[in-house]
Amino acid sequence: MNNKENFDLKSRLPFFIAEIGHNHQGSVETAKKMIKAAKDSGASAVKLQKRNNKKLYTKALYNQIYDNKNSYGETYGEHREFLELGKEEYLELKKYSDSLGIIFFATPFDFDSVDFLEEIGVSAYKIASADLINTPLQKYIAKKGKQIFLSTGGGTINDITRACKAILPINEKLCILHCTASYPADISDMNLNVIPKLIKEFPKQIIGISDHEHGIDAAAVAFMLGARVFEKHFTLNHSWKGTDHSFSLMPEGLKKLIRNINRIPKMLGDGNKQLLESEKKPLKKMGKSIVANKNLPAGHKLTEKDIALKSPAGGLPPYELENILGKSLKKELAEDDLITKEIVKKKFLKSKNKKPHLYFITNTSHIVKKI
Secondary structure, three states, X not given: OOOOOOOOHHHXXXXXXXXXXXXXXXOHHHHHHHHHHHHHHOOOEEEEEEOOHHHHOOHHHHOXXXXXXXXXXXXXXXXXXXHOOOHHHHHHHHHHHHHHOOEEEEEEOOHHHHHHHHHHOOOEEEEOHHHOOOHHHHHHXXXXXXXXXXXXXXXXXXXXXXXXHHHOOOOOOEEEEEEOOOOOEOHXXXXXXXXXXXXXXXXXXEEEEEEOEOOOHHHHHHHHOOOOEEEEEEOOOOOOOOOOHHHOXXXXXXXXXXXXXXXXXHHHOOOOOOOOHHHHHHHHHHOOEXXXXXXXXXXXXXOHHHEEXXXXXXXXXXXXXXXXXXXXXXXXXXXXXXXXXXXXXXXXXXXXXXXXXXXXXXXXXXXXXXX
């Protein structure tokens, strides 16, 4: 897909975003490997993050000492600059994504980064949870006319409504992502019941989830609650340096998540309870028929002691039992012979002008055949 072209999100649901973020560790080659792995895992899109660090952070934060095991620089600014990719690198990654047929986009954290991504030709934007209350940035992104994914971690319905009022008059292509902005998110903080509330409050918008759970269980639950877009952090190695790798999905995990979501509609079926073709053979083998419990002579009047319920099915089903008790046999039966409607007599009914007729039982509720 050419990322300069916009895309119709509704026609691509369910939609799976592999959030690379800065898990590429500042390496284009690593980013390419991740994009290829995401595509092979079934992802619909890959997403990076873009910042103009010197304009985004105060000087105090930019110059703050950042001394920990995940640091790529002595200060926080140096750390962030190490992880940033430039224009030529972004163009290379976009071109590579296009060649694979996977959508390439990013989260801009500032106005300059929006302009940067427009020059790259991305077809979508993600607005981070931290910018849920940043209506100036939201409006600036909305004016680009691209698909927007709005993350809502830490926000309220009022915050989401405010963002929608800022974006929707300019751009209707808005997907709202339920999110818990903790990394990773504890299962007790997932609050997935927000999803149907979002569907009710914003019925015209596609609802999804930016899922920071350490695992893949939440996605399936979210789908059942109505989510149709799924974003998961993605890595090639849980032990790599960086804060996000430990809870990110590896390719096999992403593949399983996507497989599981795509299976759900098939598993739900049409809601009609009926005998399926695939059930006939096992139910024939395991089902039961009414059979003779021992050798029985013709004319014998059937009692419970004369009858057994045995597999396979194919004869009278067990629910017919009450209808044959007390009836006489037309012919003798050996042990395990099927007791069928054709060999069970019904009493002769008297009529003034007609010969008596012999009736046979065909089901539990009525007599339908006479001779």
